[in-house]
Amino acid sequence: MVAAPLHDRRPSPINDRYSASSHFLNQPAWAVQLANLCWIYDNNKITIEGATSLAFSEDVRARFAGYGWAVRHVSDANDLAALGASFDAFRAETERPTLIVVDSIIGYGSPNKAGTHSAHGEPLGVEEVEATKRFYGWPENETFLVPPEVADHVGGGMRERGGGLRRDWEALIAGYVAEYPEQAEQLNHMQRRTLPEGWDADIPGFPADAKGVAGRDANGKVLNAVARRVPWLVGGSADLAPSNKSRMTFDGAGDFSAADRAGRNLHFGVREHAAAAVANGLALSKLRAYQAGFLIFSDFQRGALRLSALMELPLIHVYTHDSIGVGEDGPTHQPIEHLASIRAMPGMIDIRPGDANEVAEAWRALMPIRHEPVALMLSRQPLPTLDRERYASAAGVARGAYVLADPPSGAPEVILIATGSEVAMTVDAYERLIADGIRARVVSMPSMKLFDEQPRSYRDEVLPPSIMARVSVEKGSTFGWDRWVGPTGAIIGMSTFGASAPLKVLQAKFGFTVENIVATARTQLGLEHEANPPGVTLETSESAETLAQ
Known part of the structure; x- marks a missing residue:
């Protein structure tokens, strides 16, 4: 023993x-x-x-x-x-x-x-x-x-003591491997930040469904599927687990407490900064850690978030309620600048899935990451689950952006780029444009950071530099989108704070409608020349990187 x-x-x-x-x-x-x-x-x-x-x-x-x-x-x-x-x-x-x-x-x-x-x-x-x-x-x-005397103490005594401790440790590990081979293998995965074979076998697929699943609900299902097979995945929320669906609910998960050190759910209370800081410490110990909260409250965690990126920790920051989709809670609780802020942080990977299957693929993409934290940003409201037989596989999430839909024939003449909860309405706009004889392409871009890491050839394949008619759609700050739409593209986004109203009212107020996307795409093609519809911001850039490449 x-x-x-x-x-x-x-x-x-x-x-x-x-x-x-x-x-x-x-x-x-x-x-x-x-x-x-x-x-x-x-x-x-x-x-x-x-x-x-x-x-x-x-x-x-x-x-x-x-x-x-x-x-x-x-x-x-x-x-x-x-x-x-x-x-x-x-x-x-x-x-x-x-x-x-x-x-x-x-x-x-x-x-x-x-x-x-x-x-x-x-x-x-x-x-x-x-x-x-x-x-x-x-x-x-x-x-x-x-x-x-100091040199002798450090070079002699401390080295000898350290060598003895090292030999004792190696003997202890050897005994552990012999007596508990299964747990020793798990420990080895932890130390190397690798994953056991079949770790993603239980991740569910989601059938096409117009009513769909909220990003937070889909994430709860995927989190539990992964955690069952990765016993060192631990985490918790700052008193928001019932709302952001971040609790591990399977048998044996339990709550970490003074009475149960084997519990894997942590309770931080209303302490957002502590949640992120403690998760950093857990990740440093080689546990795979996550912390969850509302995206608006990431402001309270800024120092700890920055440190997770600075220390290159494979930490999972789960953020729900990621847009004006929060609704009646109003502008105090509706994140606007937060997506851009997360993306601006060096070493922080942003992922904003567009439906339940993109949530599943987001976890397949983020779990093997060994040296970077991920901010996984999810909707409060249900998102339609796209028909993946009609549209492209969600596996493209791993590359940051991918072609979700293309014209039935011929090269596209306008590109619609969307993230998160705006993907489904952008697909609806695409269908109307196709019906009108306009060759449109839809690009789902859940992660600007991952897309930016792809070879130039892939980026140019998804966003051909020759196609200058582009529209981006995201319920967040327009900051940073000029890089992807170019100097003449249109950005449907938020240039103000939100408002307190039901989601449908807010979408109409700020221009997040199928009709607005269609009208903006037509304007990009010179088919209509009226003033910009509400919610559309036309921005120019002296160095539109995508078009320059």
């Missing part, structure tokens, strides 16, 4: 805790009794502008005690015995996370800058460095000095 746990981490981050993140993260840590977590609060009472008393007055120890944490206080950062006792108490704790408040002097040893904000954000300077060296009894004129 394996004699020790495979993982026995005791994370101990150090921070001055002068940030909002400490409020969002710490109560959930108590609720699930993360007794292996220890925060070290460097209480130096200094910020870049001056003393913390300028803008900070809370009693941090009392706040964390109120969260239910075990709180220790060390009144002198140089008191090694007191520090050691606090860490011993932490290691003995079995029910609560620990906060160790350490009173320190910033710039300690600097005769003229210790305890001041100058030591926080400015170099000490040559003279002050020399004075500080005198305080520590350090050779004043030496630079980058490593005493032999």
